Amino acid sequence: MIEPNIDPKLLKPYDPKETEDRIYKLWEDSGYFNPDVCLEKGIINSDAEAFTLIMPPTNANGSLHAGHGLVMTIEDLIVRYKRMRGFKTLWLPGLDHAGFETQVVYERKLEKEGRTRFDIERNQLYQEILDFTLLNSSNIKGQVRKMGASCDWSREKFTLDDSIVKTVYQTFKKLYDDDLVYRGNRIVSWCSKHQTSFSDLEIKDEERIEPYYYLKYGPFTISTSRPETKFGDKYVVMHPKDERYAEYIDGQKIDLEWINGPITATIIKDENIDMEFGTGVMTITPWHDNVDFEIAERRGLEKEQIIDENGKLLPIAGEFAGQHIKKARGLIIEKLQNKGLVEKVEENYKHVVRTCYKCGTILEPQIKNQWFIKMKPLAEKALEVINQNRIEYIPDHYKKITVHWLENIMDWNISRQIVWGIPIPAKICNDCGHGMVDLDNTILKCKKCNGSVRVDQDTFDTWFSSGQWPFATLGYPDSNDFKTFYPTDIMETAGEIIFFWVSRMIMLGLYITGEIPFKKVYLHGLVLDAKGQKMSKSKGNVIDPLTLTEKYGTDAFRIGMIVGNTPGTSLSLSEDKIRAYKNYANKLWNITRFILSSTENVIYNENFNKYIEKENVLISERSEFISSITKEMDDYKFYIVGEKIYHYTWSRFADVIIEESKEIFLNGTPEEKESRAQFLIDTLSKILKILHPFMPFVTEELWSIIPVDNKKLLMVEKWPKAEKPEVLS
Numbered sequence: 070m071i072e073p074n075i076d077p078k079l080l081k082p083y084d085p086k087e088t089e090d091r092i093y094k095l096w097e098d099s100g101y102f103n104p105d106v107c108l109e110k111g112i113i114n115s116d117a118e119a120f121t122l123i124m125p126p127t128n129a130n131g132s133l134h135a136g137h138g139l140v141m142t143i144e145d146l147i148v149r150y151k152r153m154r155g156f157k158t159l160w161l162p163g164l165d166h167a168g169f170e171t172q173v174v175y176e177r178k179l180e181k182e183g184r185t186r187f188d189i190e191r192n193q194l195y196q197e198i199l200d201f202t203l204l205n206s207s208n209i210k211g212q213v214r215k216m217g218a219s220c221d222w223s224r225e226k227f228t229l230d231d232s233i234v235k236t237v238y239q240t241f242k243k244l245y246d247d248d249l250v251y252r253g254n255r256i257v258s259w260c261s262k263h264q265t266s267f268s269d270l271e272i273k274d275e276e277r278i279e280p281y282y283y284l285k286y287g288p289f290t291i292s293t294s295r296p297e298t299k300f301g302d303k304y305v306v307m308h309p310k311d312e313r314y315a316e317y318i319d320g321q322k323i324d325l326e327w328i329n330g331p332i333t334a335t336i337i338k339d340e341n342i343d344m345e346f347g348t349g350v351m352t353i354t355p356w357h358d359n360v361d362f363e364i365a366e367r368r369g370l371e372k373e374q375i376i377d378e379n380g381k382l383l384p385i386a387g388e389f390a391g392q393h394i395k396k397a398r399g400l401i402i403e404k405l406q407n408k409g410l411v412e413k414v415e416e417n418y419k420h421v422v423r424t425c426y427k428c429g430t431i432l433e434p435q436i437k438n439q440w441f442i443k444m445k446p447l448a449e450k451a452l453e454v455i456n457q458n459r460i461e462y463i464p465d466h467y468k469k470i471t472v473h474w475l476e477n478i479m480d481w482n483i484s485r486q487i488v489w490g491i492p493i494p495a496k497i498c499n500d501c502g503h504g505m506v507d508l509d510n511t512i513l514k515c516k517k518c519n520g521s522v523r524v525d526q527d528t529f530d531t532w533f534s535s536g537q538w539p540f541a542t543l544g545y546p547d548s549n550d551f552k553t554f555y556p557t558d559i560m561e562t563a564g565e566i567i568f569f570w571v572s573r574m575i576m577l578g579l580y581i582t583g584e585i586p587f588k589k590v591y592l593h594g595l596v597l598d599a600k601g602q603k604m605s606k607s608k609g610n611v612i613d614p615l616t617l618t619e620k621y622g623t624d625a626f627r628i629g630m631i632v633g634n635t636p637g638t639s640l641s642l643s644e645d646k647i648r649a650y651k652n653y654a655n656k657l658w659n660i661t662r663f664i665l666s667s668t669e670n671v672i673y674n675e676n677f678n679k680y681i682e683k684e685n686v687l688i689s690e691r692s693e694f695i696s697s698i699t700k701e702m703d704d705y706k707f708y709i710v711g712e713k714i715y716h717y718t719w720s721r722f723a724d725v726i727i728e729e730s731k732e733i734f735l736n737g738t739p740e741e742k743e744s745r746a747q748f749l750i751d752t753l754s755k756i757l758k759i760l761h762p763f764m765p766f767v768t769e770e771l772w773s774i775i776p777v778d779n780k781k782l783l784m785v786e787k788w789p790k791a792e793k794p795e796v797l798s
């Protein structure tokens with residue numbers, strides 16, 4: 070038998086390892102990731118419409134995980150499709166310093182080395198984390214390339230770039246000048262392990278079963294799960310309409326015996342008290358409880374701190390001062406019991422506590438002097454555009470939860486007591502605590518009281534900078550990019566950061582630019598393990614995308630992540646599925662080998678018009694298939710398209726059409742052979758094009774081999790149009 074005279078590569082099985090880096094380099098060297106180059110080289114028309122996707126900045130503190138793998142896959146797919154449709158397509162990559170997240174990762178590293186951040190001088194710690202971040206970022210960029218991401222590296226941004234920091238500062242200043250940011254003593258959630266405050270989002274609610282205590286407070290019974298906060302309680306609050314306590318009047322003083330001796334308490338009648346809850350009477354601890362803080366603010370009551378920032382009791386606790394609250398609780402109850410002040414203990418009280426989302430420490434509400442953004446005015450503008458459907462949510466139930474969150478929004482604490490982040494450009498008065506934004510470092514005295522000032526040592530919540538990402542990365546306000554590419558077309562990210570990030574980008578984007586930052590939001594679900602469990606290092610079920618791409622090829626990983634993955638729902642990632650798609654890449658390889666070896670002497674003609682009737686039926690079918698998937702691509706239904714292409718290629722094209730071609734090539738007339746040969750190559754070239762966004766490497770490689778004239782790189786070829794067959798007359 071004579072070996073067919075075809076590209077020798079095809080005689081061996083497809084080898085992703087040999088192919089992928091070489092192909093990526095080819096793409097990168099072509100410059101086509103950059104829309105300006107596409108324009109220069111005539112790949113797109115000068116009047117081409119822009120299509121923009123800003124990559125969610127990857128946290129530069131570790132390796133690419135499965136979730137990133139999904140982001141890169143979906144976004145690259147969108148971008149490659151739009152590029153092939155002739156858009157002036159920009160996918161702008163970026164990295165996030167990821168403030169608290171990165172600091173936590175770094176602290177774990179320090180812990181392993183037997184060090185702690187509290188022993189390291191600020192500047193040194195910052196420098197260490199910066200070095201760590203820069204090292205990680207170069208790894209991550211390599212990994213993003215490994216995923217085949219066709220993003221424009223020439224426009225890459227980092228959240229700590231001077232240009233980004235400048236934009237973030239100007240936004241802060243504008244908020245301050247517009248009276249939308251203030252510094253004030255408000256209740257914040259404090260993590261005693263991490264020694265920083267949070268916003269109301271960095272919180273994990275956890276159900277706990279703990280004892281619940283009913284304590285005698287003078288003539289009343291009060292109930293609490295936290296007796297250790299009760300040292301300073303001197304206001305006893307009840308509803309003015311509660312008949313049980315009609316004999317008491319607002320402002321009345323009563324003497325009573327309390328934990329550390331006699332005290333005088335004041336009666337407060339307040340309509341916000343729930344008469345049905347417990348005995349209808351409560352004492353308040355404004356420093357360590359949100360509800361109590363609100364009552365105290367409204368009624369002008371005194372607030373006293375009971376617990377310090379390390380979770381230890383302050384001198385107000387008398388003999389318990391200096392003890393950690395965890396240890397003190399039992400001892401306090403013991404003392405109260407000895408004094409006959411414990412009425413009863415309910416042992417299994419189920420309630421929800423707020424914990425630090427990173428370390429699980431119970432968050433202590435503390436009054437802190439921090440920077441807050443007034444969110445209501447910003448949220449109103451966002452609600453307006455969302456309710457007008459100017460931003461489309463995929464899937465659409467995210468619209469509803471966004472609206473609900475925006476309608477109930479709270480002021481946003483943007484101060485973090487950590488070193489790693491963008492420093493807040495402000496001065497704080499040492500005397501009155503007044504905060505002043507100071508971009509050029511010129512404020513030397515307090516503008517309120519003329520007191521001395523100090524530099525604010527805090528950094529911004531990392532979401533404050535990433536919340537400005539779409540306009541900051543595009544060089545707002547003057548750059549050409551901003552004019553060309555803003556508002557962006559789509560924001561694709563994880564559903565779990567819909568409030569943290571997506572909603573804040575809408576609010577800040579509208580506030581600064583007056584325009585929405587993106588027209589669509591595509592939210593993907595979590596990537597779970599094969600059993601549907603959340604991946605975690607402690608469970609040992611983490612699937613590393615790079616191990617899978619190494620084993621099965623990036624293409625197999627990509628299409629495995631897409632097929633069956635509807636937006637907004639969790640995806641179970643199984644190795645078997647990825648392995649199956651490796652077979653698919655091989656199948657394409659074998660299909661190509663068969664077609665090229667059976668059509669060796671045929672010169673492929675893209676405009677061939679002598680198809681016989683039988684081929685015309687197949688062309689109609691193919692045409693319908695292409696127009697249906699094109700519609701679905703436009704509707705962002707990639708999970709359906711991936712599956713359809715797979716089935717068309719394998720079950721229809723390979724199993725049926727190619728199989729029957731064998732007979733034609735053996736016994737058909739010259740016209741039949743020619744017609745079939747042209748059809749097979751034509752169909753193969755169309756399959757490679759429509760499959761390219763899903764499996765870019767193997768398709769690009771095969772494209773370089775098949776006999777098509779005037780080939781460009783497949784990544785900039787035009788997406789096939791549904792065609793009308795010409796019937797042979």
Ligand SMILES: [Zn+2]
Nearest residue numbers: 260263425428
């Ligand atoms: Zn913590």
Ligand SMILES: [Zn+2]
Nearest residue numbers: 498501515518
């Ligand atoms: Zn002052």
